[in-house]
Each structure stands twice: as C-alpha cells, then as structure tokens.
Amino acid sequence: MPGMQPQDLTDNRMKKKIMSKRIAVILLLLIALSVSGYVSFQDRYPARFRWIPEKEGAGISEVIGGSALVVPFEFLVENGISQVKIEMTDEDLKRMGVFLSDSVVAVENGKAYAKAYFTLEKDAAPRRYALEIIARDAATGKIIGRGSIPFAVYPYFYNTLKCSC
Numbered sequence: 001m002p003g004m005q006p007q008d009l010t011d012n013r014m015k016k017k018i019m020s021k022r023i024a025v026i027l028l029l030l031i032a033l034s035v036s037g038y039v040s041f042q043d044r045y046p047a048r049f050r051w052i053p054e055k056e057g058a059g060i061s062e063v064i065g066g067s068a069l070v071v072p073f074e075f076l077v078e079n080g081i082s083q084v085k086i087e088m089t090d091e092d093l094k095r096m097g098v099f100l101s102d103s104v105v106a107v108e109n110g111k112a113y114a115k116a117y118f119t120l121e122k123d124a125a126p127r128r129y130a131l132e133i134i135a136r137d138a139a140t141g142k143i144i145g146r147g148s149i150p151f152a153v154y155p156y157f158y159n160t161l162k163c164s165c
Helices: 006-044 091-096 157-161
Strands: 048-051 061-064 068-076 083-088 098-100 104-108 111-119 128-137 143-154
Touching: 048 143, 061 068, 068 143, 083 098, 083 111, 091 098, 111 128
Parallel strands: 061 143
Antiparallel strands: 048 068, 068 111, 083 104, 083 128, 098 111, 104 111, 128 143
C-alpha cells in the first residue's frame, strides 16, 4: 500500500492478534460465568419444574379470553420432602383470573403435581405472559424450586375463527 511502511503492517497484525486474543478470553469468561450461574441456580433450587402443554411439543399455552384452560405442572422433588407449598408471584395475573389448584400438595413418587387454571375475561389484554411459580418445602418454608408457564392471550374472536361450523 502506498504510504505504509513494513513496520506499520507488522504493528497492525500484532494489534489484530492481541484484539482477537482479548475477545477470545472475554468470550471464555462469559461462557464460564453463565455455566457457573446455571450450576449454582440448580444447586440453590434442587426441585425441577415441568409444565405439561395442552398440545404435545407446544412451547406456549394459548389462552382465549372468555374460555377456560387448565395447564398441569409438576416439581420433581428430592427425597425427604413430603409436602410442597406452591405460590404464584404475580398478583396482576391473579386479578386477571389465573389461579393454582392447591396451595399445598403432597409429594408422590418424587413429584409434587398441581394445575394452573386460566379463566380470563373476554376483554383480557392480548399478549404474551409468564406465570411464575415458586415451590417451597411446606415444613421449612425454604424455596426448593421455581418454574414458569409461558402463555399467550388471544382475543375472544380468535375462538370463532377455530370453529368447525
């Protein structure tokens, strides 16, 4: 290149190598931190959460305002816990018409099983939501698990679009 000296090219190459090494180190640190955060989250909350979609393989529950939907869920619980207290974290969802089947459930075969009920009014705001659920050891009150059921609210007329008439 005109006006560039061989020393300038060498300096540019060295700067690029140093920058690429810095980027690699930063990426490795970010990956390590995210993995360690995941591991510590799992250690902190040993109970695993799973919700059961209405349609197998669905990643979100579809709620239509004016009609009801039931979504079962469970926490896989470690030995030594006989009852689990479950609670919703969002008061706004309660006011909208979302509630849980029980506040305390027995652990059977390592599972604490309950249901979430969605009974929203026809005029519920159509958008995506997440029902956050906390599981506590009923005996100690210690949080043993957290879970989330993603759901989308569709307007009432969406129900008529799916009719088979």
